[in-house]
Amino acid sequence: MPSLARAEEAAQPFRFAHLTDIHVQPELSAGEGFRKCLASVNALEKRPEVIVTGGDMVMDIFAHNRQRADQLFSLYGDVVKGETDIPFRSCIGNHDVFGWSHRQDVKPEDAEFGKGLVCEKLGLEKTYYAFDQGGWRFYILDDIQMAPNNRYQAYLEEEQFEWLKKDLEEKPAETPAVVVSHIPIYTVSTFDNGREEDLAYRVGFSAMCREAAKLGNLFSKHNVKLALSGHHHILERIEFQGVTYICGGAVSGGWWRGPHRGVQEGFGLVDLNPNGTFDYEYVDYGWTPVT
Numbered sequence: 001m002p003s004l005a006r007a008e009e010a011a012q013p014f015r016f017a018h019l020t021d022i023h024v025q026p027e028l029s030a031g032e033g034f035r036k037c038l039a040s041v042n043a044l045e046k047r048p049e050v051i052v053t054g055g056d057m058v059m060d061i062f063a064h065n066r067q068r069a070d071q072l073f074s075l076y077g078d079v080v081k082g083e084t085d086i087p088f089r090s091c092i093g094n095h096d097v098f099g100w101s102h103r104q105d106v107k108p109e110d111a112e113f114g115k116g117l118v119c120e121k122l123g124l125e126k127t128y129y130a131f132d133q134g135g136w137r138f139y140i141l142d143d144i145q146m147a148p149n150n151r152y153q154a155y156l157e158e159e160q161f162e163w164l165k166k167d168l169e170e171k172p173a174e175t176p177a178v179v180v181s182h183i184p185i186y187t188v189s190t191f192d193n194g195r196e197e198d199l200a201y202r203v204g205f206s207a208m209c210r211e212a213a214k215l216g217n218l219f220s221k222h223n224v225k226l227a228l229s230g231h232h233h234i235l236e237r238i239e240f241q242g243v244t245y246i247c248g249g250a251v252s253g254g255w256w257r258g259p260h261r262g263v264q265e266g267f268g269l270v271d272l273n274p275n276g277t278f279d280y281e282y283v284d285y286g287w288t289p290v291t
């Protein structure tokens, strides 16, 4: 390729789609909804080069049995295979973790327990990883960690945090980065029930990342421009310390029962520019709930 053409190609924005909170299930025609979403991604005049999921691919294996898990992932896989050849990069959510509720017949020592099953089903070597595309570095994080009483909380365990820190430090400083996690690093969406007796708001660790400032400071030091999340099925955009935090709606809207807090069933379309800026658009793919 002549160098001019190569330079022009390098100057083109890199487009990807962010599909979060899909919650595939046989009920409420969710499989059809997901199909329609992927058809809409495919039909875009400029097709995304990769689809990055934001977690909660299925509904749900946290508290359901193996039979249900197999059924959900086979529906998920069939829809993906049947509808698009765009490569996927997966980020996991709390609903993709198996057995932590201890309501299933699976033991912690079983390979499928916790994140083992979703890794097996989606062919993931690890639940957190990095890759380079379009002149940007992507960090897919896994902020779903076990909490007492069969629950979960959001943070990066030490090994993952150290890996992220090291990779960011070794990354060329001029390379911009995008981070994807399921539970937001920062969100204001749960600051709506302050307690008078505490003279404070209360934000659960399952709603926003524990030690958010530790991650936020790291991002702002290392040219992370965009942090995408899901989990709350809302649309939210926070600009803080040079980083844009976007909670990117939900493919399933309100868990396939209609829009949630004014947000339609949709997905994020992101154009990453070579100069470190980006454009984000939330696309309503036109699903009508079947209830």
Ligand SMILES: [Fe+2]
Pocket: 021, 023, 056, 231, 232, 233
């Ligand atoms: Fe969700």
